Amino acid sequence: MIRANPAVTSSLFSAARSSVRPSVRSYATAPSSGGSSNLPLWLGLGGIAGLGAYWGLGGLNGSPPKVSGKDVKEALSPTSVSGALSKEKFIDFKLKEVIPYNHDSSTFVFDIPDNAPSGLTLASAVVTKGSGDGPKDKDGKPVIRPYTPVTSPETKGHIDFLIKKYPGGAMTEHIHSLKPGDSLAIKGPIPKFPYKANEFEELGMIAGGTGITPMWQVIQAIANDKSDKTKVTLVYTNKSEADILLREKFDDLQKNDSRFKIVYGLDQLPKGFNGFTGYVTPEIISEHMPAPGKADKIKLFICGPPPQVEAISGGKGPKGSQGELKGLLADAGYQQDQIYKF
Ligand SMILES: Cc1cc2nc3c(=O)[nH]c(=O)nc-3n(C[C@H](O)[C@H](O)[C@H](O)COP(=O)(O)OP(=O)(O)OC[C@H]3O[C@@H](n4cnc5c(N)ncnc54)[C@H](O)[C@@H]3O)c2cc1C
Known part of the structure; x- marks a missing residue:
């Protein structure tokens, strides 16, 4: 940060x-050091997050939910009304493009098939974790970090994040290593104001x-x-x-x-x-x-x-x-x- x-x-x-x-x-809500525990971060999230959501998503021991392997296409099934994101489960989004912004930050553009909306609300964040073999904490659990999309709720066909890379940062090293065609698991939205x-x-x-x-x-x-x-x-x-x-x-x-x-x-x-x-x-x-x-x-x-x-x-x-x-x-x-x- x-x-x-x-x-x-x-x-x-x-x-x-x-x-x-x-x-x-x-952030006030991000882990201050070590970066290995997801708990402090979840404690800081508002809306559906906070401790309740931490439990809701990961159980009392904080274990993150299993990625079901279902992808964005399924989330966009006729039963899904609001968009590609799901509050219930992580969904794999495919990276379409990386646009370097400055010396340590880039915009990551993730594809949403069929020109569908993301399902974001104003204002909201999402949580991310590696798809498949992503970063793990010291206990071997997937690292989960929140990000705020820079695309609006009205944007269709993609969801973008502007992310700063930290040397040694568990998630940002991972995200900044992704290539177009790779996936990131995303869950949300987490309503804010x-x-x-x-x-x-x-x-x-x-x-x-x-x-x-x-x-x-x-x-x-x-x-x-x-x-x-x-x-x-x-x-x-x-x-x-x-x-x-x-x-x-x-x-x-x-x-x-x-x-x-x-x-x-x-x-x-x-x-x-x-x-x-x-x-x-x-x-x-x-x-x-x-x-x-x-x-x-x-x-x-x-x-x-x-x-x-x-x-x-x-x-x-x-x-x-x-x-x-x-x-x-x-x-x-x-x-x-x-x-x-x-
Ligand atoms: C609601 C919300 C929205 C956010 N939106 C954005 C956004 O849009 N864009 C964005 O870029 N960020 C955003 N963040 C911050 C993001 O969630 C992460 O906290 C950030 O990207 C760092 O994650 P990381 O896993 O790479 O770093 P971490 O692994 O958590 O580490 C953070 C820093 O600590 C250092 N570190 C790691 N281990 C140690 C250690 N043992 N001793 C000392 N230092 C150590 C790392 O090198 C790194 O510099 C948001 C945060 C919140 C709460």
Whole structure:
């Protein structure tokens, strides 16, 4: 995952937080190290996931379900109404194309036969595991990791993922080794925030690294729906300019669609780069996020590495729950129900 870019409330906090800056970036819900256990990751998933889903999918001992060997064609049988994905079982999807994105991330395009939809909902994630001889954890159990598709629910004929590779990362080494024609087992969707057009006047989004993918799902939906009047401000932090994902999409929206404002943050700003340097601060929040006084007319979405999420909003709670609102957003006067942590 991405290197942490945690927010700070004060120099005291800054000092404290820099000491927890991890050597690898990861979601609040991803395994922090080792990468071998699937449990922490499942504990962090919301919607149908969380501990209940971990049990539901893998039994009390956490054993992942057996891949039935049934493929996408079967999932698209006449009894399947919503699309190629199944919430009940892993289905093998064939890799159609790999499109390199930057120095460590690529877009993986998986085929859906007969130009069918995936069955994704807005917003949702999926879980993946190796098809057949995929990566295993130290106990010999298949490694399972969640990903957020970058294709919209309306996309037909393929489902795409933008995935960053970690040296030694169990799943990302595997996915990045796949060649067109190889398969990946995918299960979902795992519902996240159920976004509806015009439910809010303004959305504020704070994302770090690959935490951008759920934001992109929502942004894409708004961009494609001209009747949606919601204004969106995205604060997106990365280590360097080269790490910014989906930048061409955001720059295009910023330029051509007045509903969107994009603010980049980098560890160090290259000459002439328009953005802020360092951590998300109270000033960044008050300058760019919709004001808390706007009550239920606004919503803030947060997704990124655990120290960043912790510092900005407090981490997620047990069993995929939202957890108590803390950190910069609590200090700034936001209420719990104004915030959603992906
Ligand atoms: C809801 C959700 C959606 C997500 N969506 C996306 C997405 O769209 N795109 C995306 O790229 N990611 C996404 N992620 C993150 C993804 O699920 C994985 O966590 C990530 O890809 C890393 O998985 P991995 O198995 O390769 O790494 P892991 O094996 O879990 O390891 C992570 C890191 O730890 C290091 N490591 C492994 N073992 C050790 C050890 N013993 N000691 C020290 N370090 C070690 C690895 O080298 C690696 O750098 C999402 C996560 C969540 C929770």
